[in-house]
Amino acid sequence: MSKFLLGAVLAATFVGATAPALAADISGAGATFPYPIYAKWADSYKTQTGNGLNYQSIGSGGGIKQIIANTVTFGASDKPLKVEELEKNGLVQWPQVMGGIVPVINVEGVASDQLVLDGPTLAKIFLGEIKAWNDPAIAKLNPKLKLSEAPIAVVHRSDGSGTTFNFTDYLAKVSADWKSKVGSDAAVEWPVGLAAKGNEGVANTVANTKGAIGYVEYAYAKQNKIPFADLVNKAGKTVAPTIATFQAAAANADWVHAPGFYQILTDQPGEKSWPITAATFILVHKQPSDAVAVAEAVKFFDWAFKSGAKEAEALDYIPMPDNVVGLIRKSWAADIKGADGKPVYAAK
Secondary structure: OOHHHHHHHHHHHOOOOOOOOOOOOEEEEEOOOOHHHHHHHHHHHHHHHOOOEEEEEOOHHHHHHHHHOOOOOEEEEOOOOOHHHHHHHOEEEEEEEEEEEEEEEEOOOOOOOOOEEEHHHHHHHHHOOOOEOOOHHHHHHOOOOOOOOOEOEEEEEOOOOHHHHHHHHHHHHHOHHHHHHOOOOOOOOOOOOEEEOHHHHHHHHHHOOOOEEEEEEHHHHHHOOOOEOEEEOOOOOEEOOOHHHHHHHHOOOOHHHOHHHOOOOEOOOOOOOOOEEEEEEEEEEOOOOOHHHHHHHHHHHHHHHHHOHHHHHHOOOEEOOHHHHHHHHHHHHHHOEOOOOOEOOOOO
16 A cells, blocks of 8 residues: 555544544544644544544545534634634634645656745746746756656645645745736636645655646655755745744744734745745634533643644644744633633633
């Protein structure tokens, strides 16, 4: 079984398909971006507490739909909801962890960190305007690299995706043509390309398609050894995707003044900033129908803040800063309440 197929199977069996779920198990669904770290945290949490996390890695769009429909304890999305959307649906939102989105490639003879792209060129590739790997625009950015004449096969998400939201948000910031012709959202009308479901599907399709380029959360590229391109950032510097460049971009985030924790981290300033950095968010109801289940979910995510930083960094995610975690805990205590009006979380 390939690593990619295994990842997809894990995403299904993680939800308790192979064994009865324990009473204390927590149900959630949504973003594929954080799936590798949520899976790791869930294993550790189960070992320490006996409680499990039943998480369906179905994409941010699906996670938002399921939490609004109240079919899961929590939803997970890489596309943050604006305050108006949160209030309309009676939801609370917070960032759980941050990471980077990377262009992954399958170009003969080209390894990770060898190919350089900038935002406008990347936009033209995904618009279908740059059709071959030896196009002059790519060659200009890579004067020492022998580029193939192979046609470019664009791969994008088929499902509603926060990874797509952040990727297209970046393209819209660096390309006026992209902004006017396609725009940014969790799902867009792609001008060209092959569609695949989830970060897992895009990773799998790129790895098995010669001449392909796609976009995935960095952990999927690293774990599955898919070559990725470096990018020219807002400061004009060529940067590679690393924990340091993700942290550099995240350092500019002003969470204190972000209503509902709404924050987008693409195209941040700074010479070391990775240009497609993103946070991933958790959504729960302010007045949940099952306050006990939400309290268990909050306990899990609080445990992850306290004990999961090293595991997050090992997978090249960025833990939330302590001051932000403090703001999140205050939000839990103030905003999430049971039918009796009592908070599900007691601020410590």
